[in-house]
Amino acid sequence: VQIPTKPTGEPKVVYIFNSKTCDGGAELKDILGNKGALLAEMMKLGVPVPPGFTIPASMCETYESCRVEGTDAVEDIWEDVEFAISETEKELGKKFGGEGDAEPLLFSVRSGAAVSMPGMLETVLNIGLNKSVCEKIAAANGGANKRFAYDAYRRLLDMFGSVVFEMDRSQFEMELERVKEKKGVEKDTELSAEDLMEVCDAYEQVYLKVDPNRPFPSDPTMQLKLAIEAVFESWNKPRAKAYREIAGLSSLGGTAVNVQSMVFGNLGETSGTGVCFTRRPDTGEKIIFGEYLINAQGEDVVAGIRTPEPISTLFEKMPVVAQSLQDTLDKLEMHFKNMQDIEFTIDSGKLFILQTRNGKRNGVAAINVAVDMYEEGLITKAEAIEMVELDHLNQLIHPAFKETEEEYEDAKISTGLAASPGAAVGRVAFSSEDVLAMKKANPKEGVILCRVETSAEDVSGMHASNGFLTQNGGMTSHAAVVARGWGLPCVSGVATMRVDEAKKEAYFYSSESISPANLIATVKSGDWISLDGGEGFVINRKVEMNAAGEGVYEQHPKMAKFMSWVEEAKSLGVYANADTAAELKLAMYFGAQGIGLCRTEHMLLASAERVSISRSMILAKDDASRVEILDKKMGPMLKDDFQALFEQAGNLPVTIRLLDPPLHEFLPTELELKDEKFAADLAKKCSLESADALREMCEAKREKNPMMGLRGVRVGILEPKITIMQTKAIVNAIIDAYIATGVHPNGKIMVPLVSTTEEFENQRALIFQTIQEVFNARASEVSRADVLGPDNREIPIGMMCETPRACIVSGNLVEEGAAFMSFGSNDLSQLSFGFSRDDASSFLEKYKEFGIIETDPFNTIDVDGVGELIKMSVRGARAVNSKIPVSVCGEHGGDEKSIEFFHEAGLNVVSCSAFRVLGARLAAAKANI
Amino acid sequence: VQIPTKPTGEPKVVYIFNSKTCDGGAELKDILGNKGALLAEMMKLGVPVPPGFTIPASMCETYESCRVEGTDAVEDIWEDVEFAISETEKELGKKFGGEGDAEPLLFSVRSGAAVSMPGMLETVLNIGLNKSVCEKIAAANGGANKRFAYDAYRRLLDMFGSVVFEMDRSQFEMELERVKEKKGVEKDTELSAEDLMEVCDAYEQVYLKVDPNRPFPSDPTMQLKLAIEAVFESWNKPRAKAYREIAGLSSLGGTAVNVQSMVFGNLGETSGTGVCFTRRPDTGEKIIFGEYLINAQGEDVVAGIRTPEPISTLFEKMPVVAQSLQDTLDKLEMHFKNMQDIEFTIDSGKLFILQTRNGKRNGVAAINVAVDMYEEGLITKAEAIEMVELDHLNQLIHPAFKETEEEYEDAKISTGLAASPGAAVGRVAFSSEDVLAMKKANPKEGVILCRVETSAEDVSGMHASNGFLTQNGGMTSHAAVVARGWGLPCVSGVATMRVDEAKKEAYFYSSESISPANLIATVKSGDWISLDGGEGFVINRKVEMNAAGEGVYEQHPKMAKFMSWVEEAKSLGVYANADTAAELKLAMYFGAQGIGLCRTEHMLLASAERVSISRSMILAKDDASRVEILDKKMGPMLKDDFQALFEQAGNLPVTIRLLDPPLHEFLPTELELKDEKFAADLAKKCSLESADALREMCEAKREKNPMMGLRGVRVGILEPKITIMQTKAIVNAIIDAYIATGVHPNGKIMVPLVSTTEEFENQRALIFQTIQEVFNARASEVSRADVLGPDNREIPIGMMCETPRACIVSGNLVEEGAAFMSFGSNDLSQLSFGFSRDDASSFLEKYKEFGIIETDPFNTIDVDGVGELIKMSVRGARAVNSKIPVSVCGEHGGDEKSIEFFHEAGLNVVSCSAFRVLGARLAAAKANI
Ligand SMILES: [Mg+2]
Ligand SMILES: [Mg+2]
Incomplete structure (x- = not known):
């Protein structure tokens, strides 16, 4: 970009735009701000734009340093400003100040940084007016414009006073009301020219009342100079500075000032x-x-x-x-x-x-405009892709309200965190069991699960419900993560709601100060409510819905074409996090190229019966009974689940992560344990002596910081039989899927939460050996080469890289035989910051408010810290094996900015929940353009 | 090291040691093993050593590869072995095999790796014997040695059979018993020469019974060859391999074999x-x-x-x-x-x-020998320092039993983790209150606190007790850390004990399987027990104690001189973690050069009254009452504590860490809350409506993973008034200490658990401003320059580097104004591994057992992972400010291996508890030698 210079060679300090001269243009956005650059650009295009000029953003800094030194920066450039004014006058044949015969020229003054910025001076219109100019306008045109002139003057007085002199606006309003009352009119428009003259007089008096030494400057040049200075002043006001700091715009140098001739749409029927x-x-x-x-x-x-x-x-x-x-x-x-x-x-x-x-x-228009414009020859495919946002795609796949916000405004009772987009309407249920019962009674009616917060044991009820509403929990709470995973709407962290799960009632308050006086609504079990998960709204009635869901390609005929361009443009693979064949099917429909993360634990929690089996395994009285449950119950159950996944996947990769969460997450809650019958029943199932023995066992297994406790690879090391059971289930599923379909399944086994090479080596050896054993045991049915394909490759055994230590020693882990690695960006972010995802909402919200963080690091990857660790880890791994496949399968795998980072960091694959696959593909394409 | 060669130029395969030829020496330990190298070395020195020869460790590998190929490695070198035998024969004038007139020569065969290794063949004595050789020995010397000869032969048969042929030793024992019974004698020594001949015959039959085709080889050469081969075989036995893997000796190439002529101490009154x-x-x-x-x-x-x-x-x-x-x-x-x-x-x-x-x-001898040998001119100061171990110093400062282990063996009822060294004897108390009551009743009697595990609220009782015994918790549990900090003995994680705190009884079982049948002892409140914290022993009676404690320089007059050498030799500063003037005084006595970590929270927990103040602050009903408590109660209390520290420290640095733990750690326990009176009282103190309101408030503040929750810098950001209160207390303490003593205090303020630059900047700005405010407020009393010294330096504001992210962005943090940084190696290790210190004992013990980890990463810094992060962080920080002081103040600051690492990583200071200061100084000196 070349910066225009004056004949002296110095950079220009005033950029004129009119039909003859146009110093600026779109390429000078950083210098002229968005507004100034585009005004010049349009002018150059021959678009009819009122002429004027722009003072560039660099003056803002000069202004500030001169102010400190006590010199007058605007005076220094005034010669250039006057030249620009005269050029505008020439173009329009008008005169600023209205001297002579010419029509008076009026200006607007507007700030204009490269990014629009609240808290700064916005606009002063009609600069150049005073009583004598008003009279001149009034006199012209046979007096027809007298009312127009004084109306314009009144507006100038008001705006100038409030924004340039920072006077209290209500003083002007009071005067206006006084005159209106006196004249017995209600609307401003009912005031005559004479009435408005009276208003103007009164306004001028307001100036003197506030400061007898600071009357309204009737000199148009002074008006203009003060307005320009006020724009520069506003740049350094605390609220503007604070905004820039919070918005991460601290590097912006200043704001430009746009001075443009006024045009009027209120000059009669031809206006x-x-x-x-x-x-x-x-x-x-x-x-x-x-x-x-x-x-x-x-x-x-x-x-x-x-x-x-x-x-x-x-x-x-x-x-x-x-x-x-x-x-x-x-x-x-x-x-x-x-x-x-x-x-x-x-x-x-x-x-x-x-x-x-x-x-x-909206989403529909975005796709259609992008495809149409390409087909009209207006843009390239890359430009078409850039034109569509991830939110546009989300709109197409999430259900939405038919009613507008205004229509349901009266019934809105709270706004929580917009934890998972989409709209949901249903009857409220306060427990998983109630959801299931209601769904059984009326399968076609929606049900919304409302809890203090959700946990693993709510999963069956969550699955059956149409949306979740929780009192506690942040954007990455259990409810939020599950919701986004399943594409269900969720509003979490509703600070003005209190849920009484025992009473089955939710109370909504008008503020976060919870007191009976503030109670605005009580919602009982079975009441209808609606949620907007994209806005966080809770609405106390049934809102009308659009149909939505699948069929996105059929409903939007240009979608398939658009996504094919996306596919061509991206280099990053997009896989899905999926635990069931149905999820995988949907993900494949959205274009997923495989499963990057299948969470075995979700299979174990998929039904009440399965939870019960898991519990009896964990609480088994001895190893023999544990092995019995693993081999006879869990193994076959998992085998069937895996087989269904492999059959659905065909030869797409299916990456199965071994059991990851702390085992005690499967255990009954304290509430359940208090229930004498429940505890006695479970104790009996586990062959334990008594309910008390059960309670003691559960208590002994609880951890202080379970996130960093006995979980992940540690479980497999302490209980090798669990790893063996899972491996057997996977390999048998691969064999059976092959027998059933004749397609070679492409399974991969992933070890979670590794932090040392010895941990990985321990499990890798165990898995490797178990794989051989299963193939040997079934050699008479089918050969290994048949199942795995003609090259008879190994089933890859890889690891999740999700502790900082693993990132640091990634090279050693690859040397130890890790066939692939996948970043678990959730755990990695938790451990890198030392932020517990479950507890961080208590301070992350405040952190955002105080400008300590810009974005939640659990939504968008923290490039400077966690990102650096990831890059280091990729370098370490690739130094040992330059071809090792590296992916990410945490929540960040579906986030646009994070995907851009992963692309740059050289990852091969991002994996995200089915409903984020379309967006992830788009983000991957954008990252590669 | 030069390897001796044969005339052909090949490396020697048999190293002779006798008075004329000595192929080996101490410098060849890696080749000849420790034993072989030192035998040769002694021989060279002219020390009387029975001559012989060594086959080097490299043969071990050759043996294994030949075995795989089916060739005979030992045969290949037999010519060299025979040469070595003949040289030995020449030296002694004896003959191996006893041919001719010469006296028969017997050999011992021993393994000898560079490191001694259980699980390998150890020794076969008397090789070269058979019946005819026995007869020859018997015949010589007028038959006096007949009994000696057959006794030696019997031993050879037994040893050779069991270690070379791996026969079951009990078969030989049975035969011996049979003969003894027949002869009616009880002791082996009562058997005559003839009886022993019968034993030898029976032993030879045992060989044939086990394998008719494998009789005892009467050929001495064959005996020798088989014994040598057996040594090499033993190297690759699973138990030896497993040992090497666990002990981290996998790189060792093999074992040498030492063949040495036999000498006998049982040849009469001149032997x-x-x-x-x-x-x-x-x-x-x-x-x-x-x-x-x-x-x-x-x-x-x-x-x-x-x-x-x-x-x-x-x-x-x-x-x-x-x-x-x-x-x-x-x-x-x-x-x-x-x-x-x-x-x-x-x-x-x-x-x-x-x-x-x-x-x-022992410790006393170590110091005395080191100092004496230097003064005798035998060694240098550096060698004197290398000669003393950290444990030696620990022995000098920790109390110890007078009785030996054998003497109290019968009363030993359990062995737990040796969590904090030293011995303690006292009556058992099961609660903090009981400790205090018992101490009040009998101040001179010891009390041992016995708990399931300890927590912050036990602190006052812990302080009064003489040692801790806990059922749960690892090496870094609360009890263990506090114990080491205070130099008190602690045995934790006693798996065979069950504590019933309600009943005030502890039950000890014979194994980890807890059942009434295994109960071996019940200890009740008031019973005497003894603990050996260095071994983990629990003894069910009062064991006699040595006096111990302070006065180490007076008791051990050479100590001061030795430590002055240590001081000269080290470059690393050694500071103490200390929270009271008394602790600091002791640390300074041990040579601490300042305080590297003063934990404000320990001050708040120092008494029941203080805990109560902290609770009422946290649970205050509104901000106004909170500020009231902070300003009127906590602030003045802390100010006095800090002032006492500064006065004790003089101008040594005192680094005060702002409040770090999650606030809810100060809250009442669930048990306390169940107590209706307690809850009601506390509710009243906090102006809360009811006990239930209190319970709800406490519940709301509990976290799922408090280690990664609202703690550290996060507290100060969310509640700036807490940071302000602490800063005021520190600065006022500095001013008052100066006024009281006239010495310029050297206080530093440290912000804990930082992970982003914005967090640090937020607190740094707040602290900086508060410091100015306090100095301004007291300007009339004393000037800032007076207080801080003529250069009127700033009070340094630094940060703890204890999240992985902080390590990665350390450069930015230093740019943001961190004046110093200190690694919190406990938190950093937790987060790098994802191991919760509180929960990790459940798997770390098993990890050690399985060889997944060598040492507990909470005791010895993990050099490959956490260490790499620390080095990276130091580089990052020093790139911005090459002079920034960097220290470590986690538990690792007192660990020898860790100190060696910190020295190499370029840290300036390690800080550890007072009782570890002496050891840390020694380790720092060793690291620098
Ligand atoms: Mg994870
Ligand atoms: Mg810490």
């Missing part, structure tokens, strides 16, 4: 104002879509006092203007290669474009 | 055998110390059938031999520059040395 899209933002249809008002200003459209008309009628009412609009839109879309969202004003029959930007659109 | 030290191993006194038996073999000394005589009497009985022994000992000590422990045999009036090695000694 007007409107907004429109170049295509329909809800469907993507290629048709101008928007609305406008005759004889109105932008504010009027927003205020909603008059009802705007659809843009189509403009072609009847002002055909020339309408055609000009159409031509301009075509030009803008062609130029910016994206659907545009513009604001326009018609000033006495002449069209002006005040702003253009890429238009927001 | 004998004995052991002795060159100096007293209990005091270090320079005097020969040992015992001997006339007409006896080594076995007889060990068997204890006859009482040996003190070595001093040898000077009367055999003055010539005694003088020869004295000369030899002087020579050996001079040569090996260390106190020696030797075995000798007098064979018919001639002295032979069979073994020499550095003598084991």
Whole structure:
């Protein structure tokens, strides 16, 4: 990018944009800010834009250092500003200040950083007005514009006072109300020109009342200078600084100032104002879509006092203007290669474009616009891919409300964390059993599980329900993770709700201060509620829903084509985290190229019966009975599950992780143990003497920090029979799937939570030996080479890299024979930060508020810390085996920014839940473009 | 090291040692093993050693590969062996096999790796005997040696059968018993020569009974060959391999074989055998110390059938031999520059040395020997330092039993983990309150606290007790860590004990299988027990104790000199972890150069009253009452504690860590909360409505994984007032200590558990500002420059580097202004491995058993993983500030191997508990030598 210079060779300090001179352009966004750069760009394109000029962002720094030194930075550049003013005057044949015969020229002053930024001075309109200029405007045109002139002046006084002099706006409002009352009118528009003159007088007095030494500056040049300075001042105001710090924008150098000639849509029936899209933002249809008002200003459209008309009628009412609009839109879309969202004003029959930007659109439109534009020859496939966001795809696959937020606003009783997107409507159930009972009674009615928080034992009820609502837990709580995994909506961490699971009631309060006075709703078992998991809303009634779910390619015919481009563009493999054939089927439908993570423990928790088997295994009175349960019950059960997965997968890779969670997670809860009958029954099943013996056993197995306790590879080392049972089940499933289908299954075995080479070597040897034993035992049925394919490869044994130590010694682990490795980014993030996922919500929310962290490290990978560890680990592993497949299978595998990082870090595969596969593929493509 | 070669240029395969030829020497330990190398070395020195030869360890590998190929490795070198035999024959004028007129030559065959190794063939004596050789010996000397000959033959038959042919030894024993019974004698010595001949015949029959085709080989050459092969075979036996793997000796190439001519101490009144030290191993006194038996073999000394005589009497009985022994000992000590422990045999009036090695000694002797030898000019200071072990110093400062293990053996009821060294004797108490009550009743009697496990609230009782005994918990459990910190003995993780805290009884079982049948002892409140924390013993009575404790320099006059050498030799600073002035005083007495870690939380837990204040702060109903407690109660209390520390420290650095543990650790336990009165009282103190409200509040604050929850820097960020209170207390303490003493205190403030730069920056800014505020507030009393010294330095604000992420971004943290950093190696190890210290004992013990880990990573730093992270972190920090002080203050700061690593990693300081300071200084010196 070349920076324009003055004839002296110095960089320009004022960038003019008009039909003859255009110093700026889109490529200068960093210097001129987004707004200034695009105004210049449009001007260069020949789009009708009111002329003006931009003072670049670099002046902001100069201003600050001069202020400290006590010199006047704006004065120093004033010669250049005056030149720019005169150029604008020449272009328009008007005069700023209204001297002589020429029409008075008015300016707007707007800030404009490279990124839009709340907390900064936004806009001052109508600069250049004072009483004498008003009179001049009033005098012209036979007095028709007198009311217009004083209305404009009143607005200037108000805006200038409040934003430049930081006066309290209510003082102006009080004066306006006083005059309106006096005149007995209700609306501003009912005030006459004379009334408005009175208002202006009163406003001028307000200035003097606040500070007798600081009247409103009637000199237009002074108005302009003060407004420009106020923009620069606002950049260094605490709230703007704080915002930049929080938003991670600390490196931004400053804001530009845009000074632009005013145009007016309220100059009569040949004037007007409107907004429109170049295509329909809800469907993507290629048709101008928007609305406008005759004889109105932008504010009027927003205020909603008059009802705007659809843009189509403009072609009847002002055909020339309408055609000009159409031509301009075509030009803008062609130029910016994206659907545009513009604001326009018609000033006495002449069209002006005040702003253009890429238009927001929904998922359907995003896909359609992207595919259409490519087919129109407007954009490349890569550009089409860049145009679609992950959220767009999510919209297409998650159910949604038919009603708008406004329609159900009155019934909204709380907002929690938007833990898993999508909408759900159903009757409330307060326990897993209740969910199942309600579903049995009315299979077609939705049920929403509402808990203080969920845990592994709720899983069967969770599976049957349509969405989860929890009082506690963050974005990565059990409920949130399970919900995202299954594509179910979830609202978690609802701080204004209290759940009484015993009473089966939930209480909603108007604030986080929980007291009877604040109670706004009580929801009982069986009541209807609705959840918006994408916004975190809880609504106290049944909201109407759109149909949704599968069939995304059929419902959206351009989707398949779009995703095929995505597939071509990406290099990263996208696998799914899936534990059942049904999940895998869905994931494959969404384009998953295999299973990156199958969690054996989910199989063991899939039903009450299975939970009971797991418990009796763990609590078995001796090794013999434990082996009996492993061999006779668990093994065959898992074998069938695995076989179903392999049959569904065909020859796609299926990576099975050995049992990972602490065994005691399978044990009964304290509440269950208090139930005398339950405890006695379970004790009997486990051949334990008494309920008390059971309780003691459970107590002995509890851990202080289970996340770092007896879990993962440690279980397999202490109880080799569990590893053996799982390996047998996997290999037998591979053999049986081959026999059933004739396809060679592609199973991989993954050892979790490894931190030392010896741990991995211990399990690798055990698994390797067990694999041989199973093949030997079944050699008479089928040969190993038959099952595994003509090259008779080994079944790969790999490891999860999810402790910091494993990352550091990854090279040694690969030397020890790890055939592949997969980062468990959840555990790795927990251990790297020392943040327990279950407990961190108590401080992570505050951390965000205080600007300590930008994004939750459990959602988006922490590139500087955890990311560095991952890169180090990949380097270490590849130094030993340059071809070792490396993947990630934590929650981050479905997150866009994280996927970008994984791509750059040289991973081969990301694995995520089925419902995130489409998005992950898109992110992988974007990362590779 | 040069390897001797044969004339052909090939390396020697048999190393001869005799008075003329000595192929080996001490420098060839890796080739000849320890034993072989030292036999050669002694021979070279002119020490009387029975001549022989050594087959080097490299043959072991050759033997194994030949075995696989089916060739005969020993046969291949037999020419060399025969040459060595003939050289030995020449030297002694004897003949192996007894041909001709010469006296028969007998050999011993012993294995000898570079490290001694259980599970391998040890020794076969008397090789070269058969019936005809026996007859020859019997015939010589007028038949006096007939009994001797057959006794030797019987022993050969027994040893050869059991170790070379791996026959069941009991078969020989049965035959011996049969003959003894027949002859009506009880002792072996009562058997006549003829009886022994009968035994020998019976033994030969045993060979044929086991395998008719494998009789005892009467050919001496065959005996020798088979014995040599058996040594090599034993190297590759599973038990030897397993041992090497577990002991981390996998890189050892093989064992050497030592073939040495036999000498006999049982050839009459001019023969004998004995052991002795060159100096007293209990005091270090320079005097020969040992015992001997006339007409006896080594076995007889060990068997204890006859009482040996003190070595001093040898000077009367055999003055010539005694003088020869004295000369030899002087020579050996001079040569090996260390106190020696030797075995000798007098064979018919001639002295032979069979073994020499550095003598084991106790702490007192170690110091005295080291200092004496330096002063005798025998060794350098560095060698003196190397000669003393950390355990030696520990012995000097920990109390010990007067009774030997044998004396109290009968009362030993269990062995747990040796969690903290030292001996304790006292009455058993089962609660903190009981300890205090017993101490009050009988202040001079010891009390031992016995718990299922201890926690923060036991601290006051723990402090008053003389030792801890816990059923659960590993080497780094609360009890263990506190015990080591205070230098109190502790036995933890006693798997054969069950504590019933309610009943106030502990039950001891004979095995880990807990059942009434196995109950061996019940200990009740008030019963006397004794603990040996260095061995893990629990003894069911009062064992007699030595006095111990402070006064180490006075009790051991050479200690101060020795430690001054240590101080000169080390470059690493050694600080103490200390929380009270008394602890610091002791640490300074032991040579600590400052406090590396003062744990504020220990101050808050130091008494029941303080715990109560902490609880009311945490549970305060609103911010105002919390601030009230912080400012009015906690702040002043901490200020006084800190001031006492600063006054004790003078100008030594005092590093104060801000509150680190999860706040809920201060909360009442579930048991306490169940107590209605307790709960109601506490609720009232905290202005809470009811006991239930208190319970709910406590419940809400509990965490699933508190180790990774709301603790460390996170507390200070969420509750800045706690950081402010602590900072104020520290700065006011600094000011008041200066006013009181006129010395400039050297305080440092350390922020715990940082993982992001933003966290540190947040707290650093808050602390920095608070420091200014306190100095400003007290400016009228005293100036900042007065307090902090003429250079008016800043109070350094540093951070603990104890999450993996902090290690990775250490450079950024230093950029963010960290003035120093200290590794919290406990937390860092927990997070790097993902091992919870509290829960890991359930698998770490098994890990050791299975060879997954060699040493507990919470005792000795894991160099490959955690160490790598530390090194990376030091590099990162020093790249930004090459002078930044870096220390470690976790448990590892007192561990020898860890200190060696920290020295190499370039740390400046290690900090450990007062009782480990002496040892840490020694380790630091060793690391620098
Ligand atoms: Mg994991
Ligand atoms: Mg720590």
